[in-house]
Amino acid sequence: MSTPTLSLPAPPAVSSEWALFLDVDGTLLDFADVPGDVAVDPGLIDVLAVLHGRLDGALALVSGRRLAQLDELFAPLKLPAVGLHGLERREDGHQERHPRPVALDQAVAWGRALAQRYPGARVEDKGTTIALHWRAAPDAEDLLRQYADSILIELPGYHLQHGNMVVELRPDGAHKGSAVVDLLAHPPFHGRRPVFVGDDLTDEHAFQAVCSHAGFGVLVGSRQPSAARYALHDPAAVRAWLEEGLDLA
Ligand SMILES: [Mg+2]
Known part of the structure; x- marks a missing residue:
């Protein structure tokens, strides 16, 4: 390279x-x-x-x-x-x-069910935030981004933070x-x-x-x-x- x-x-x-x-x-x-x-x-x-x-x-x-x-x-x-x-x-x-909202448990479970379709895609539960990773599964990007958008509705006070082959759901502030x-x-x-x-x-x-x-x-x-x-x-x-x-x- x-x-x-x-x-x-x-x-x-x-x-x-x-x-x-x-x-x-x-x-x-x-x-x-x-x-x-x-x-x-x-x-x-x-x-x-x-x-x-x-x-x-x-x-x-x-x-x-x-x-x-x-x-x-x-x-x-x-x-x-x-x-x-x-x-x-x-x-x-x-x-x-920072405290953890209850809705995160369901968000992690749904995300993991979706990510299973793409070997290498990962839903990382960080306690207060969730990170969706596609570094090892670039084809999963669209699906994980759409999922992140849709799950935001369930998590008031949260927003998306876009990173390097990852998007994270995290509290505002x-x-x-x-x-x-x-x-x-x-x-x-x-x-x-x-x-x-x-x-x-x-x-x-x-x-x-x-x-x-x-x-x-x-x-x-x-x-x-x-x-x-x-x-x-x-x-x-x-x-x-x-x-x-x-x-x-
Ligand atoms: Mg860095």
């Missing part, structure tokens, strides 16, 4: 003055057909642990995954983190979670941008220049949030339009950039 040319310049070296917010899938980690199949290199965990110290704690993971999954992936590291695109949050050991703004209101993030690194449409809220707080976004890949100011090619380039930052911070 040829590497696309990036329309944005490479970011400056990581600074110890920053508050660094990192998306996980497609940013730190390469995508897998099944979200549970991703692997984390122990070397990356070491890099994140050292960076967390150099930034005086101002390093957070901001993901669509649940916090419990993030902790499992990056064990033994337990960083400040935002899960489910802002619905779960942990800072200073204090954890918050919280998103990655609002989560980053909340974190920036408190130490160790407060008063630092916020930098968000992410690949997906769902990261655009966060790019806009850091821009409005004198920071900037770093896009992973070449997707446009984007509110990010800089870009890196892929997760391997992000990992190399973070590692280089250890020498310069």
